[in-house]
Amino acid sequence: AQSVTQLDSQVPVFEEAPVELRCNYSSSVSVYLFWYVQYPNQGLQLLLKYLSGSTLVKGINGFEAEFNKSQTSFHLRKPSVHISDTAEYFCAVSVDAGGTSYGKLTFGQGTILTVHP
Amino acid sequence: GAGVSQSPSNKVTEKGKDVELRCDPISGHTALYWYRQRLGQGLEFLIYFQGNSAPDKSGLPSDRFSAERTGESVSTLTIQRTQQEDSAVYLCASSDRDFSAGEQYFGPGTRLTVT
Numbered sequence: 001a002q003s004v005t006q007l008d009s010q011v012p013v014f015e016e017a018p019v020e021l022r023c024n025y026s027s028s029v030s031v032y033l034f035w036y037v038q039y040p041n042q043g044l045q046l047l048l049k050y051l052s053g054s055t056l057v058k059g060i061n062g063f064e065a066e067f068n069k070s071q072t073s074f075h076l077r078k079p080s081v082h083i084s085d086t087a088e089y090f091c092a093v094s095v096d097a098g099g100t101s102y103g104k105l106t107f108g109q110g111t112i113l114t115v116h117p
Numbered sequence: 118g119a120g121v122s123q124s125p126s127n128k129v130t131e132k133g134k135d136v137e138l139r140c141d142p143i144s145g146h147t148a149l150y151w152y153r154q155r156l157g158q159g160l161e162f163l164i165y166f167q168g169n170s171a172p173d174k175s176g177l178p179s180d181r182f183s184a185e186r187t188g189e190s191v192s193t194l195t196i197q198r199t200q201q202e203d204s205a206v207y208l209c210a211s212s213d214r215d216f217s218a219g220e221q222y223f224g225p226g227t228r229l230t231v232t
Binding site for chain 2: 004006036042043044045046049090092103104105106107108109110
C-alpha cells in the first residue's frame with residue numbers, strides 16, 4: 001500500500017515571498033503524483049501532476065513541483081506568492097497500474113498555506 | 118460545461134438516522150469515486166465505480182456504508198444508523214477512463230453533521 005506524508009500542517013508566509021510545501025510518499029510500485037488545491041469553501045482543483053518524463057512539472061498559478069525518486073519526494077514550490085494563494089494544498093498519489101484507468105488517490109493530510117500582506 | 122454536482126450541500130442528522138448523499142458526475146465520465154474528509158485530516162478513499170465493473174469497496178469503513186451507481190451516471194452514498202464519527206465532508210469525483218492517470222474532477226462536497 002502507498003502512503004503520503006505532508007510534513008507541514010500549516011505554512012504562514014508573507015506576500016511575494018517564496019514558498020515550498022513538502023510532500024513525501026511511500027510505495028512499493030511506481031506511482032503518479034498530484035497536487036490539489038482547495039480554496040476556502042470550494043472543491044478540490046488539480047494544480048499539477050507528474051506522470052513520467054521531466055521531473056520538474058509546472059502547474060497553474062505559477063506553481064511547480066519536482067519529483068525526486070531517490071528521496072521519494074514531490075515538493076511544491078512557488079517563487080512569489082500572492083494573497084490569493086491562501087488555501088489548503090493536498091499531495092496525492094495513485095498507483096501506476098500498467099495503463100488501466102484505476103486512479104484511486106491516496107492523499108496526504110493537507111498543508112494550509114496562509115499568505116499575509 | 119457542468120462540473121460534478123453533489124446534494125445536499127449540508128446535512129444535519131440525528132445519531133441513528135440513515136442518510137443518502139447524491140453525486141452527479143460530469144457527463145461521459147465513466148469513473149466515479151467517493152472520498153471522506155474529516156476535520157483536520159486528508160481525504161480517505163471510500164469506493165470506486167468504473168463502468169459496469171464490480172466496484173472497489175475497499176475503503177468503506179463499515180457495513181453501515183454502501184453506495185450505488187446507475188449506469189455511468191448518478192451515484193448515491195448511503196450511511197445507515199449514523200454515528201457521530203461519520204461527521205465529515207463527503208466528496209465525489211469523476212474522471213474520463215481515457216486518462217489512465219488522469220485528473221479527477223471533484224464536486225463541492227456534502228458536509229454531514231451527526232448530532
